[in-house]
Amino acid sequence: MLYIVPTPLGNLQDITLRALEVLKSADAVLCEDTRRSQILLSHFGISKPTYRYNENDERSVARCLEALKSGKNCALVSDCGTPCISDPGWKLVRAAVEAGIPVTSLPGPSAVACALAGAGITGGAFTFLGFLPRKPGKAAKILSAAYAQNHPVVIYESPYRVIKMLELIASTLGENTPVIAARELTKVYEEWLRGSATELAATFAKKTKVQGEFVLIIDRPATENTEEDHEPDPYY
Numbered sequence: 001m002l003y004i005v006p007t008p009l010g011n012l013q014d015i016t017l018r019a020l021e022v023l024k025s026a027d028a029v030l031c032e033d034t035r036r037s038q039i040l041l042s043h044f045g046i047s048k049p050t051y052r053y054n055e056n057d058e059r060s061v062a063r064c065l066e067a068l069k070s071g072k073n074c075a076l077v078s079d080c081g082t083p084c085i086s087d088p089g090w091k092l093v094r095a096a097v098e099a100g101i102p103v104t105s106l107p108g109p110s111a112v113a114c115a116l117a118g119a120g121i122t123g124g125a126f127t128f129l130g131f132l133p134r135k136p137g138k139a140a141k142i143l144s145a146a147y148a149q150n151h152p153v154v155i156y157e158s159p160y161r162v163i164k165m166l167e168l169i170a171s172t173l174g175e176n177t178p179v180i181a182a183r184e185l186t187k188v189y190e191e192w193l194r195g196s197a198t199e200l201a202a203t204f205a206k207k208t209k210v211q212g213e214f215v216l217i218i219d220r221p222a223t224e225n226t227e228e229d230h231e232p233d234p235y236y
Helices: 017-025 034-043 058-069 090-098 111-119 136-147 162-173 197-205
Strands: 002-004 028-031 050-052 074-077 103-105 127-131 153-157 178-183 191-196 214-218
Touching (some): 050 058, 058 090, 111 153, 178 197
Parallel strands (some): 002 074, 002 103
Antiparallel strands (some): 178 214
């Protein structure tokens, strides 16, 4: 059995009881980074064999798949949040499914869900793009297509590139495009900033150093937002 186990974004108290149960009972834990995962396991007094899972190394995927084929129960974790959502894991999950190995996914921490819940902009549809390509032209094309769907667009960004990304949003979608920037979610220095893409880019540019991982939620100008746009689907 392959268990997909979400782990805390930063606050270790966000681990679920079921996640702890699976980590304690698993034969092995497959990690994005064994050192980071070991901190989590040690905190909760869990001692298990840990193996590095490298999505970009087919030999790593094959080794993990062989462990599953041998009958081992393995827990797949990423550094934080839910595996396979802009994090490693999907190749192993696909290989396990194709090999007839049972896969079960546990609910738990996810940065995109956490940010959207705190944004207060929609209870309905949104477009999640994860990390955009490094090339500005390609990123701009993807942003434009997603924004044209008239739903909030959610992306992840690193502190090293967040200013350039906000500038790209401004130049591609308009200087007054509203953005909500959620930084260091669940951690001590959690911060929420709201403003236009241009305003937020200027705010971060004034800082000596920008730190923390970002979730950027790109909304539509207030004149375009209507109650009808944000009403939940009546069928749910």
